[in-house]
Amino acid sequence: MKIIPSSKRYRYVAIVSIVLVAVALVVWMVSWLSVPSYDLTIASTAGGSVTTPGEGTFNYDEGTVVNLTAEAEEGYQFVNWTGDVDTIANVNATATTITMNDDYFITAKFAVEPKYSLIITSTEGGEVTEPGEGMFSYDEGIVVDLVAEAEESYQFVHWTGDVVNLADIDAAATTITMNGDYFITAEFVKQYDLTTSSTEGGAVTTPGEGTFNYDEGTVVDLVAEAEEGYQFVNWAGDAGTIANVEAATTTITINGDYIITANFAPYMVAAGYDHTVGLKTDGTVVAVGDNDYLQCNVGGWTDIIKVAAGHSHTVGVKSDGTVIAAGNNYFGKCNVGGWTGIVQVAAGGQHTVGLKADGTVVAVGRESAGQINVGSWTDIVQVAAGEYHTVGLKDDGTVVAVGSNADGQCDVGGWTGIVQVAAGAYHTVGLKDNGTVVAVGDGTFGRCGVGGWTGIVQVAAGGYHTAGVESDGTVVAVGRETAGQLNVGGWTGIVQVSAGEYHTVGLKSDGTVVAVGSNSNGQCSNVSGWTLIA
Secondary structure, three states: OOOOOHHHHHHHHHHHHHHHHHHHHHHHHHHHHOOOEEEEEEEEOOOEEEEEOOOEEEEEEOOOEEEEEEEEOOOEEEEEEEEOOOOEOOOOOOEEEEEOOOOEEEEEEEEEOOEEEEEEEEOOOEEEEEOOOEEEEEEOOOEEEEEEEEOOOEEEEEEEEOOOOEOOOOOOEEEEEOOOOEEEEEEEEEEEEEEEEEOOOEEEEEOOOEEEEEEOOOEEEEEEEEOOOEEEEEEEEOOOOEOOOOOOEEEEEOOOOEEEEEEEEEOEEEEOOOEEEEEOOOOOEEEEEOOOOOOOOOOOOOOEEEEEEOOOEEEEEEOOOOEEEEEOOHHHOOOOOOOOOEEEEEEOOOEEEEEEOOOOEEEEEOOOOOOOOOOOOOOEEEEEEOOOEEEEEEOOOOEEEEEOOOOOOOOOOOOOOEEEEEEOOOEEEEEEOOOOEEEEEOOHHHOOOOOOOOOEEEEEEOOOEEEEEEOOOOEEEEEOOOOOOOOOOOOOOEEEEEEOOOEEEEEEOOOEEEEEEOOOOOOOHHHOOOEOOO
16 A cells, blocks of 8 residues: 655645635636526416417526417407516507516416397388398497488488497498497388469468478478468468468478468459459459449459459459459450450450460450450460550560550550550550560550659559559559549558559558549549458
8 A cells, every 4th residue: 555645645635625616616606607597387268379489388588578479269359468477568468578587477368259239120111221130249349330221201310229339320321339238220200292382372482382301290381472462361282280271471290291282362453444343362352433334243253363344344253264244245345254264354445355374365345446356366474455455465575465556555566574564545554574664555644654664563554544553662653633543642552553544543562442533433432441351
């Protein structure tokens, strides 16, 4: 056995000790300088999976930011991340991150995606065509298209029920966002036609005339306005839901298809040679003055819509288009019993003229100067009769005339823009559409001196004078003044005038009558109590 000297043995031990210390130091330094790592364990509940980084256990250096992505299966939705979530950036986001500062165990939680029911119905008059009607199931947040279609004679109104998430409740085509169970209804309403019209003498101004369509239950304003010389009488036809059939301004409630008519009645005056005639709005007639030929025997007349007064006879048009006459029947001027379809009459010295609804003209009576040769006339809208001549206004504003032209009273061929004509004994007057007046014929006493008149709305021609109503209801007159027939300067509120042989009659808007001129037979004084509005 070899014995190591003590000095060598000491040196060996020292070297070993140094080596052991160095090794320990290196081990310590390595352990101190290395980065720790941690385990990340990932799992998921039923209904989905973690696709990034996957599921299982993964090792990461401390401080590593790890991307996390969770994906739900169909019918499920991601809820949140659970477990060691303190360093997850957003626990409610499917795509987020986690910072590795320790060993973590996290779980992606999924839940069954909620479904909501949508129940759809409709009222009578239409249907929901998209998605249909009944019960439907939708995922939360789904935007569902809705389309409602009305049947004929119905109209879509709006959606009712659980409509808080409806884009537009008043639109037939809209959408609803499913965030709950909803019950909605498409409302439809029945629509009906209202047809309005009027008789002669006025118009329906509200809603107008024609056919209008309204929802069931709509309350419609009705306004009827009478023309000058007419008065509103009543509403007729399907008037059961009209609030007040006797009021010109009223309402109608639409519960069906209705046809209604606003009825108007004329009130007018006519001046003959020595008598005066008044038509009341109830269709009866009054007359005062010379009655030698029974021309004032009109007390039994009814349903009259127009009157005319001649030299010694009176003529009335009935509502059925027939004609009645009273008074002197010389030359057969009262032989109007067979006339039909008449809308207006004129009475001359010894003849009577009737305007038919088709624009043709008939005439009876004295034929001494061809004054009844009107058989070929067409497109006539108004007639007038003088002592021995007849005048017709055509629908184009021109004028025709036949009969005696001894004083040029028939020289109307060049007239245009005429809206009304009047025939005196030996002169003819025309009212133009601009409110001015023209006249031809015997100008004695200045009866044709109307050239400066303006703003005229109606004219009348008498034996030897001419009168005109101005737009403000006052009256002007020219011609012979033997009996005061021109004393109309103080008249106001006049809607119509008529001129006799030596007197002038004015009808006021309130239905009362004024008259000036010859009163030899009470033709002026006896009208003071008249009220033609019945």
